[in-house]
Amino acid sequence: MSQGTLFDKVWDLHTVATLPSGQTQLFVGLHLIHEVTSPQAFAMLRERGLKVPFPQRTVATVDHIVPTQLQQRQRPFIDSLAEDMIVALEQSCQEFGIRFYNIGSGKQGIVHVIAPEQGLTQPGMTIACGDSHTSTHGAFGAISFGIGTSQVRDVLASQTLAMTKPKVRRVEVNGDLRPGVYAKDVVLHIIRKLGVKGGVGYAYEYAGTTFEAMSMEERMTVCNMSIEGGARCGYVNPDPITFDYLQGREFAPKGADWDAAVAWWTSVRSDADAEYDDVVVFDAADIEPTVTWGITPGQGIGVTETIPTVDELDEGDRSIAKEAYDYMQLAPGQAIAGTKVDVCFIGSCTNGRISDLREAAKVAQGRQVVEGITAFVVPGSESVKQAAEAEGLHEIFKAAGFEWREAGCSMCLAMNPDKLQGNQISASSSNRNFKGRQGSASGRTLLMSPAMVAAAAVTGTVTDVRELL
Amino acid sequence: MSEINSQVQRVSGTGLPLRGDDIDTDRIIPARFLRCVTFDGLGEYAFVDDRTQLNGEHPFDQAQYQGAKLLVVNRNFGCGSSREHAPQAIARWGIGAIVGESFAEIFFSNCVAIGIPCVTASHEDVLALQGAIEANPSASVSLDLVNLTAAIGDLTITVTMKEGPRQAFLSGMWDSCGQLVSQGEAVQATAGRLPYLAWA
Numbered sequence: 001m002s003q004g005t006l007f008d009k010v011w012d013l014h015t016v017a018t019l020p021s022g023q024t025q026l027f028v029g030l031h032l033i034h035e036v037t038s039p040q041a042f043a044m045l046r047e048r049g050l051k052v053p054f055p056q057r058t059v060a061t062v063d064h065i066v067p068t069q070l071q072q073r074q075r076p077f078i079d080s081l082a083e084d085m086i087v088a089l090e091q092s093c094q095e096f097g098i099r100f101y102n103i104g105s106g107k108q109g110i111v112h113v114i115a116p117e118q119g120l121t122q123p124g125m126t127i128a129c130g131d132s133h134t135s136t137h138g139a140f141g142a143i144s145f146g147i148g149t150s151q152v153r154d155v156l157a158s159q160t161l162a163m164t165k166p167k168v169r170r171v172e173v174n175g176d177l178r179p180g181v182y183a184k185d186v187v188l189h190i191i192r193k194l195g196v197k198g199g200v201g202y203a204y205e206y207a208g209t210t211f212e213a214m215s216m217e218e219r220m221t222v223c224n225m226s227i228e229g230g231a232r233c234g235y236v237n238p239d240p241i242t243f244d245y246l247q248g249r250e251f252a253p254k255g256a257d258w259d260a261a262v263a264w265w266t267s268v269r270s271d272a273d274a275e276y277d278d279v280v281v282f283d284a285a286d287i288e289p290t291v292t293w294g295i296t297p298g299q300g301i302g303v304t305e306t307i308p309t310v311d312e313l314d315e316g317d318r319s320i321a322k323e324a325y326d327y328m329q330l331a332p333g334q335a336i337a338g339t340k341v342d343v344c345f346i347g348s349c350t351n352g353r354i355s356d357l358r359e360a361a362k363v364a365q366g367r368q369v370v371e372g373i374t375a376f377v378v379p380g381s382e383s384v385k386q387a388a389e390a391e392g393l394h395e396i397f398k399a400a401g402f403e404w405r406e407a408g409c410s411m412c413l414a415m416n417p418d419k420l421q422g423n424q425i426s427a428s429s430s431n432r433n434f435k436g437r438q439g440s441a442s443g444r445t446l447l448m449s450p451a452m453v454a455a456a457a458v459t460g461t462v463t464d465v466r467e468l469l
Numbered sequence: 470m471s472e473i474n475s476q477v478q479r480v481s482g483t484g485l486p487l488r489g490d491d492i493d494t495d496r497i498i499p500a501r502f503l504r505c506v507t508f509d510g511l512g513e514y515a516f517v518d519d520r521t522q523l524n525g526e527h528p529f530d531q532a533q534y535q536g537a538k539l540l541v542v543n544r545n546f547g548c549g550s551s552r553e554h555a556p557q558a559i560a561r562w563g564i565g566a567i568v569g570e571s572f573a574e575i576f577f578s579n580c581v582a583i584g585i586p587c588v589t590a591s592h593e594d595v596l597a598l599q600g601a602i603e604a605n606p607s608a609s610v611s612l613d614l615v616n617l618t619a620a621i622g623d624l625t626i627t628v629t630m631k632e633g634p635r636q637a638f639l640s641g642m643w644d645s646c647g648q649l650v651s652q653g654e655a656v657q658a659t660a661g662r663l664p665y666l667a668w669a
């Protein structure tokens with residue numbers, strides 16, 4: 001069992017009790033909610049006559065269903081089901097006294113983008129949200145995990161959760177990333193190597209010089225996709241990069257509290273002699289721009305590689321590979337570079353932050369989206385959009401032929417008007433390439449970094465972004 | 470306050486083999502069906518895109534598996550999103566327990582939260598169970614959480630489940646909400662020692 005890790009320290013500090021089942025009752029320091037997984041939880045509260053004891057520890061926004069075209073954001077939404085969902089959230093937040101960042105507030109956006117940018121996400125916290133990509137917040141050295149709707153109810157009603165403590169695996173990556181290789185490639189590489197269920201039962205501690213050198217936004221990209229590797233949460237130990245990011249943000253501690261906070265945040269870091277249940281080590285120099293070719297995020301390869309044949313795969317990966325060749329209409333042995341794409345999507349909680357847009361804009365600048373391709377950029381939040389516009393990124397994208405949209409989840413999961421049509425193939429900076437994920441039951445998704453998506457948009461095919469830098 | 474707890478020690482009924490690894494929550498319930506404010510009616514949309522594609526040949530549509538209670542799946546079932554809509558859809562279709570090679574974690578805990586036990590068994594045993602159900606779809610499968618077995622006809626396999634959730638089912642305390650709420654004082658005490666609550 002692990003000892004002396006950040007995970008152990010934060011877990012112990014937040015332990016309320018041991019339940020009769022043997023599970024731990026864990027206090028949740030920050031609870032984030034959105035419109036998809038919370039309405040039924042509020043309904044359960046009302047049914048059982050329960051109150052919300054810590055309403056100030058829950059923050060709400062709306063992201064999944066919101067249209068990303070300005071004219072469609074007028075209320076009521078054209079989609080009456082989407083309208084019902086936002087109304088339900090508005091009413092519940094009002095009834096229970098919960099802060100809600102609504103459309104047009106300047107603070108609306110994808111829940112995993114807005115909480116860090118408002119300074120809500122802080123080291124040493126436990127964070128829960130009815131959304132699997134809650135793992136994102138681990139970038140700050142918080143223990144954060146996705147929960148289901150019944151657990152959202154539990155957190156609302158008690159500010160706690162029943163949890164079983166996972167083991168801790170240290171995932172170490174050392175060295176400098178080569179040019180054209182981004183945080184997204186690092187996490188796709190890790191998932192490729194450890195598998196989509198390799199992390200089941202573990203929390204991932206990302207350590208090593210590669211992560212230490214990363215910005216907070218890059219760390220968020222990595223932690224975000226912990227769940228795609230099967231780990232329910234992932235984290236990076238907080239350091240001066242973390243503190244610099246937080247300082248001055250709305251909910252960050254101020255004045256004397258700030259100094260106390262930095263001291264405490266430093267104290268929750270994993271001890272140098274911490275014990276881990278498992279350790280894996282990668283070399284940053286081995287990581288290439290990575291692209292998925294299949295229907296699970298583990299089916300990734302370097303952009304210069306060919307789609308693996310059945311013989312090249314482990315026994316256990318073969319049946320899903322066959323399913324993937326068929327669904328993706330891609331042949332084993334074929335090079336992934338040169339694969340024609342129809343749609344290019346830059347956005348999502350994985351890669352919808354300002355630094356992602358900057359990297360994509362560098363590739364788009366002075367080039368043109370190939371005719372026939374739909375390319376669009378969806379900032380992760382209203383405030384990312386504002387920052388990007390202040391830098392003129394929107395002009396670069398628009399001049400290159402990209403559409404410039406409003407904040408939301410957009411085509412990451414297509415619960416809103418942004419959807420693939422038929423068997424269109426998309427180059428996407430999001431996190432999931434499951435069958436049907438982007439809104440068409442036969443739609444196909446290739447996951448890659450935002451810079452690689454921009455490269456695909458201006459060349460029409462999967463292209464090694466290093467050729468364009 | 471109403472509680473909906475009850476002990477779950479055995480689940481029996483006919484079986485439904487659903488073969489395939491890494492069946493994700495987008496396949497169990499596609500995102501467009503998440504546009505709802507209640508889980509009612511989700512049952513008919515379980516696996517809807519896979520079913521449409523297979524045109525009546527999906528196990529959830531095949532006549533011999535209608536009314537099935539025990540779902541038998543392979544590796545990493547329920548991976549992907551945290552949507553409780555996925556187990557809700559499966560449960561509302563009529564499934565009361567799931568046997569599989571492995572489950573994604575959030576899916577597993579969502580199942581616990583709504584009273585659906587998920588147990589694991591070895592690759593060979595799961596294949597044997599799936600084969601036995603296919604050979605005799607009308608036979609009853611019984612899952613026994615006390616002795617940790619699943620049986621159909623002459624075949625009995627060993628299953629496993631983490632002890633915490635297992636005890637929660639056996640004792641009828643799988644719905645943790647009431648227990649959590651009743652710890653109000655201990656929760657306040659924990660809150661009192663968290664430095665960051667004072668900074669906010």
Ligand code: SF4
Nearest residue numbers: 133348349409412413
């Ligand atoms: S951007 Fe995608 S993965 Fe992230 S919260 Fe939205 S739908 Fe989920």
